[in-house]
Amino acid sequence: MNSRGASRWTDGSMHKRVRRRYAAERRFRLAGLAAIVLSVLFLAFLLFNMTSKGIGGFSQYQARLPLDLAASDLFLDPASLRGPDARQVVASADLGGVISTAATDAYGPAAANLFGDAAAGRLGDEIVNNPELLERRVELWLPVGSKIDVAAKGEGDEASERLVADLQQRDALKRGFNMQFLTGADATDASSVGIWGALKGSFYTIIVTILLAFPIGVLAAIYLEEFAPRNRWTDAIEVSINNLAAVPSIIFGLLGLAVFLGMMNLPRSAPLVGGMTLALMTFPVIVIAGRNAIKSVPPSIRDAALGVGASKMQVTFHHVLPLALPGILTGTIIGVARALGETAPLLMIGMRAFVAAPPGGITDPATVLPVQIFLWSDEVDRGFVEKTSAAIIILLLFMLLMNGLAIYLRNRFERRW
Amino acid sequence: MSLGLAFVAVLIVAVAAGWVGYRRARRLRAAGPLHSLPTYHGAHVALWAAIPALLLMAAWAPMQSRIVDQTVLSSPEGQALPQSDMQRGAILSEAREIARGQRDQGFNPESATIAPRIREAETRYSTLAALAAVLAAIAAAAIAVRKSVPEFRARTGVERWMMTLLFVASLIAVLTTLGILLSLMFESLRFFRMYPATSFFFGLEWSPQTAIRADQAGSSGAFGAVPLLWGTFFIGAIIAMIVAVPLGLMSAIYLTQYAPPRVRAWLKPILEILAGVPTVVYGYFAALTVAPAVRDFGLAIGISSASSESALAAGVVMGIMIIPFVSSMSDDSIAAVPQAMRDGSLAMGATTSETIRKVLLPAALPGVMGGILLAVSRAIGETMIVVMAAGLAANLTLNPFESVTTVTTQIVGLLTGEQEFDSPKTLAAFALGLALFLITLLLNLIALHIVRRYREQYE
Numbered sequence: 034m035n036s037r038g039a040s041r042w043t044d045g046s047m048h049k050r051v052r053r054r055y056a057a058e059r060r061f062r063l064a065g066l067a068a069i070v071l072s073v074l075f076l077a078f079l080l081f082n083m084t085s086k087g088i089g090g091f092s093q094y095q096a097r098l099p100l101d102l103a104a105s106d107l108f109l110d111p112a113s114l115r116g117p118d119a120r121q122v123v124a125s126a127d128l129g130g131v132i133s134t135a136a137t138d139a140y141g142p143a144a145a146n147l148f149g150d151a152a153a154g155r156l157g158d159e160i161v162n163n164p165e166l167l168e169r170r171v172e173l174w175l176p177v178g179s180k181i182d183v184a185a186k187g188e189g190d191e192a193s194e195r196l197v198a199d200l201q202q203r204d205a206l207k208r209g210f211n212m213q214f215l216t217g218a219d220a221t222d223a224s225s226v227g228i229w230g231a232l233k234g235s236f237y238t239i240i241v242t243i244l245l246a247f248p249i250g251v252l253a254a255i256y257l258e259e260f261a262p263r264n265r266w267t268d269a270i271e272v273s274i275n276n277l278a279a280v281p282s283i284i285f286g287l288l289g290l291a292v293f294l295g296m297m298n299l300p301r302s303a304p305l306v307g308g309m310t311l312a313l314m315t316f317p318v319i320v321i322a323g324r325n326a327i328k329s330v331p332p333s334i335r336d337a338a339l340g341v342g343a344s345k346m347q348v349t350f351h352h353v354l355p356l357a358l359p360g361i362l363t364g365t366i367i368g369v370a371r372a373l374g375e376t377a378p379l380l381m382i383g384m385r386a387f388v389a390a391p392p393g394g395i396t397d398p399a400t401v402l403p404v405q406i407f408l409w410s411d412e413v414d415r416g417f418v419e420k421t422s423a424a425i426i427i428l429l430l431f432m433l434l435m436n437g438l439a440i441y442l443r444n445r446f447e448r449r450w
Numbered sequence: 451m452s453l454g455l456a457f458v459a460v461l462i463v464a465v466a467a468g469w470v471g472y473r474r475a476r477r478l479r480a481a482g483p484l485h486s487l488p489t490y491h492g493a494h495v496a497l498w499a500a501i502p503a504l505l506l507m508a509a510w511a512p513m514q515s516r517i518v519d520q521t522v523l524s525s526p527e528g529q530a531l532p533q534s535d536m537q538r539g540a541i542l543s544e545a546r547e548i549a550r551g552q553r554d555q556g557f558n559p560e561s562a563t564i565a566p567r568i569r570e571a572e573t574r575y576s577t578l579a580a581l582a583a584v585l586a587a588i589a590a591a592a593i594a595v596r597k598s599v600p601e602f603r604a605r606t607g608v609e610r611w612m613m614t615l616l617f618v619a620s621l622i623a624v625l626t627t628l629g630i631l632l633s634l635m636f637e638s639l640r641f642f643r644m645y646p647a648t649s650f651f652f653g654l655e656w657s658p659q660t661a662i663r664a665d666q667a668g669s670s671g672a673f674g675a676v677p678l679l680w681g682t683f684f685i686g687a688i689i690a691m692i693v694a695v696p697l698g699l700m701s702a703i704y705l706t707q708y709a710p711p712r713v714r715a716w717l718k719p720i721l722e723i724l725a726g727v728p729t730v731v732y733g734y735f736a737a738l739t740v741a742p743a744v745r746d747f748g749l750a751i752g753i754s755s756a757s758s759e760s761a762l763a764a765g766v767v768m769g770i771m772i773i774p775f776v777s778s779m780s781d782d783s784i785a786a787v788p789q790a791m792r793d794g795s796l797a798m799g800a801t802t803s804e805t806i807r808k809v810l811l812p813a814a815l816p817g818v819m820g821g822i823l824l825a826v827s828r829a830i831g832e833t834m835i836v837v838m839a840a841g842l843a844a845n846l847t848l849n850p851f852e853s854v855t856t857v858t859t860q861i862v863g864l865l866t867g868e869q870e871f872d873s874p875k876t877l878a879a880f881a882l883g884l885a886l887f888l889i890t891l892l893l894n895l896i897a898l899h900i901v902r903r904y905r906e907q908y909e
Contacts, residue, residue: 054801061803065704068697069717072777075770076724079735086738252619260616270620273627279824279894280887281831283858284630287883290865291633298515313626320623346609374728377833380862403730403834410734410838418738425731436726440719 083425090423093211093224094185095174096147096200100135102160102167123157132156132175140205143196149178151213151225174207179223179416188415214423218391219405223416226409228424230391234304234384234399235373241308241395242315242372247365249312250319251354254361257320258327259349277317285314286381294382301383302398310382311372318371322364326357359446363439370435374428376403402428453507453514456580460503460587467591468496471598478600486604494604497611499591503583510579514572521571527563542568634887637880644874645673650881652676656844656855658864658875673878675885677844681761681854685836686829689765689850690772694829695822697769698776703806705777706784725774733838736767741839748851755852759841762850768835772825779824783817783904784810816904823897827890833858857882 041047132152136144152175159173160166177185184193185206200206217227253274261267289310293299299306330353338348379385384404392399400408402424409421472492478484484491519542522528531538537558545564549572598604642650653674701721705714741763748756787810795805811818841853842863864879 054804058801058803061806062704062708065700065708068700069704069721072697072701072724072770072773073717073720075773076720076727079727079731082735082739083731249619249622252616253623256616256620260613261620270623274623275898276891276894277623277626279827279890280630281828281833281858281890283831283833283861284634284883284887287861287880288626288630288633291637291880292629295633297512317623344605344609346612350612370726374726374730376728376730377837377858377862381865385866403728406730406734407834407838410737421734425734428728429731432726432728433723436723 080429083422083429086419087422087424087426088419089186090214090419090421090426091211092208093151093213094177094182095207095209096136096177096181097172097205097207098132098135098148098152098175099139099170099172100131100156100166101170102131103169119161120157123160126157128153128156140196140200140203143192143199147177147181147196147200148175149224150220150222151176152178154225174209176211176213176224177206179414182224183415186419214420218389219387219400219408220389223412223414223420226417226420228402228405228427230388231400231402231405231424232427233391234307234388235401235403237304237392237395237399238307238311238379238401239369239373241305242311243365243369245309245312246316246319246368246372250316250365250368251323251361253316254320254323254327255349255354258324259345259353274317274320277313278321282314282375283377283381285310286378288313289378289382300396300398302386302388302400303396304392304399304401305395306382307379307384307399307401308395310378311375314375314378315368315372318368319361319365322368323357323361326360326364327353329360330356356448359442359448363443363447366435366439366442370432370439373435374403374432376407379404380407402431452576453511453580456507456576456583457504459580459584460500460507463503463584463587463591464496464500467499467587467595468492470591471495471595474595474598475604478598482600484600485602486606490604490608491598491602493608495591495594495598497608498594499587501611502590503587506586507579507583510583514575514579518568518571518575521575522564522567525567527560527567531560531564630887634880634884637877638884641874641877641881644877649673650675650878651885654846656860658860658878671875673874673881675857675882677846678855678857678860678882679885680846681840681844682830682856682858684848684850684854685761685765685768685840685856686832687826689762690769690829691822691826693766693769694772694776694825698773698825699780699818701773702777702780702784706781707802707806707810721774721777724770727771729771729832729834730838732767732771733834733836736763736835736839740767744851753849753851755849757841757851757853759839759853760851761840761854764836764839765850767839768829768832771832771835772829775828776821776825779821780814780818783814783821783901786817787813816900820897820901820904823893823900827893827897830893831858831886831890833862837862857886861886 129148129150129152132148133145136147140147155175156173176182180189180193181197183189185197185208189197197206213225214227216229217225218230220226253270257267257270257274261270289306293306293309294301299309334352334356335348338352339345343351379401384400385408386398386400387408388398388400406421406424406428409417409424469492471494472488475484475486475488475491479488486494522542522545523531523538531541541558541561541564544558544561545568548561548565549568650673653672654676655672655674656677658671658673705718705721709717741758741760744760744763744766745756745758748760748762791809791813792805795809796802800808836856836859840856840859842855842859843853844855845852847854861879861882864875864882
């Protein structure tokens with residue numbers, strides 16, 4: 034080792050060394066900034082990508098169609114439309130054929146497939162609400178088929194785009210809000226799909242999850258934090274809760290498949306089974322959040338309550354639990370938000386079936402929003418791309434809402450002692 | 451009367467009995483002091499009315515369908531059914547659906563004749579069970595009400611019930627863990643009886659779809675799990691970590707050491723949004739946007755085997771998803787390094803970055819490593835991104851532009867087709883699930899062990 038004298042701060046080599054060290058410092062700092070900016074940019078790009086692709090899913094092109102139902106070969110008796118089964122009568126009529134003929138008459142042979150299932154459905158509703166339509170010439174705005182819709186939004190094939198240009202010239206095409214998307218259920222035709230069925234399925238599933246996971250989670254947290262003796266049983270419970278919180282979600286799906294469907298014979302594809310499976314996944318999260326919240330309630334509160342003669346159970350339920358509740362609720366909302374976005378375990382228990390009618394209860398076959406997104410992402414029809422992205426926008430909005438609520442609760446009610 | 455109705459009836463009985471108990475205790479208190487508050491007397495009666503009756507119903511419900519089947523099969527119509535178990539089972543399940551009004555008619559004509567029998571038996575037994583439950587509730591309530599005397603310790607009784615409830619709730623965690631282990635092991639054992647375990651864990655070929663032909667060797671496809679494990683490891687532990695570790699670690703360093711508090715207060719929640727985005731959204735993003743870009747890039751740099759279901763696309767997107775996780779784990783372990791070490795280094799004249807690189811990071815390394823292991827375990831178990839963006843072809847390859855498949859992709863692929871519950875394909879999914887469960891469990895245990903040991907050093 035060579036011994037050095039005192040540092041000479043005026044020395045050129047010292048200047049250089051200090052400059053180099055400061056440059057390294059700046060580089061390191063910039064690398065940190067770059068990392069976080071890159072992460073945020075990823076998020077921004079993801080959100081922008083989904084929004085720009087999905088925003089079109091909320092609107093739909095409609096075309097004007099002159100119709101003369103009296104002259105068409107549609108045999109509908111206005112008298113039969115006044116009865117209670119008017120919808121069935123209309124549904125059995127060949128409205129699609131009539132629309133196709135009328136479109137060909139109005140816009141030439143290229144327009145034979147201008148309209149899709151959604152148009153027939155709309156026309157049926159119009160006829161039921163207003164049976165006079167059958168007796169006079171009318172002009173209706175009907176939603177165009179998926180292929181034309183995609184072309185009008187600028188991504189279709191050549192023939193469709195020519196038809197769109199033709200229609201625009203005649204002023205027979207307009208863009209409107211796609212109500213069907215918010216009120217309908219799954220369908221085979223991209224122009225008539227909707228997310229209401231999936232939203233309802235998600236709602237039932239999450240209700241089951243909350244009803245099971247919240248009480249179990251809170252009670253287990255209270256037991257472990259306030260009452261559990263220090264012994265092997267308690268250790269086993271603690272270890273399994275911590276493990277369950279880290280088990281891959283698809284494993285819970287396998288459990289649901291083997292136990293709820295295989296052994297207990299519960300109905301397949303039902304929100305009941307989905308909710309039970311997600312509850313098993315969610316309650317460890319609630320237990321962990323609940324324990325932290327209970328732990329942060331100061332012991333002085335317990336001592337005071339015990340001091341005036343409350344029993345241990347009264348201390349817990351009258352004093353500790355109310356004070357810990359905001360923290361528990363925050364954890365619960367975060368856990369439930371995760372369950373709401375979960376897909377894989379629900380695929381395992383059959384919630385991927387094609388369900389064209391919104392479920393009416395927790396034992397009806399249903400699908401949930403994330404699974405609906407997964408199913409639509411598999412469709413080849415280009416019309417499904419924007420529908421998938423639009424459904425993703427709705428899902429992300431729900432996520433944002435729930436996480437926002439959790440943050441609000443945390444800031445508003447959580448006390449620092 | 452159905453069981454659901456009986457449930458409501460029992461609850462009504464319990465509430466009514468509770469009210470009676472409460473009123474009685476109020477009257478007793480007017481005469482002299484009570485040991486427990488009247489509400490506890492009421493609650494005590496209500497619990498005694500509800501819990502035994504509900505337990506009775508819970509015990510009865512799973513038995514009922516079996517007893518109904520027995521009754522139906524011993525009736526004259528049931529005797530006439532074909533003797534083979536499979537056919538009989540099919541007819542019975544159809545008839546059950548008809549009886550419940552879930553469908554109008556079955557494929558088997560017999561099911562229509564059986565259905566009324568099933569409906570009859572179901573109505574009879576559920577009415578019996580419901581009546582028994584309600585009677586039990588009323589009887590228990592009557593006994594409990596009679597016990598309410600001034601010196602009766604109702605609060606102790608109620609609290610004993612509450613204690614049991616608390617314990618049962620926490621027991622569910624153990625039951626779930628056991629349920630996972632037992633169901634996975636049970637189905638896996640059945641699989642290993644059809645297919646040797648050594649070929650499963652060490653086999654290099656995975657092609658379950660060849661299991662159609664019956665005259666094949668072992669009448670099943672090849673279930674060698676090595677390519678799946680490699681694909682899982684390649685995507686989750688290599689590619690995803692190459693993205694997530696530098697970005698997550700550097701983000702954590704910037705946020706904790708450099709960023710002003712205002713910036714940190716904004717950036718941290720934004721970063722956490724990345725963790726809150728549902729995985730199906732990431733999967734769609736990977737399949738629709740990232741995968742084509744990666745394939746075009748691969749073709750542009752001259753890799754002709756570039757696939758549109760490349761390992762790279764799935765891995766990169768998975769890495770992005772994991773960033774906030776790595777970041778918050780690193781954040782915690784850097785924050786756990788004692789302030790004195792940092793101050794000491796800075797006082798010696800080291801710059802901030804020198805302090806971070808030479809003092810903080812080495813001290814926090816075990817914690818960071820534990821965090822990375824947890825992140826790997828999460829990436830390995832992640833399903834939707836790989837199902838949507840990675841392929842189904844099992845390749846043992848090092849080329850990130852080629853398609854590989856993962857354990858979770860195959861589980862979904864094997865279980866979402868239409869097939870019977872006992873085929874080796876379905877059972878193989880459970881064996882894969884068991885392997886996945888054990889691997890993630892092992893990673894978690896190692897990670898927790900590392901983190902815990904490291905924490906003890908500084909406390």
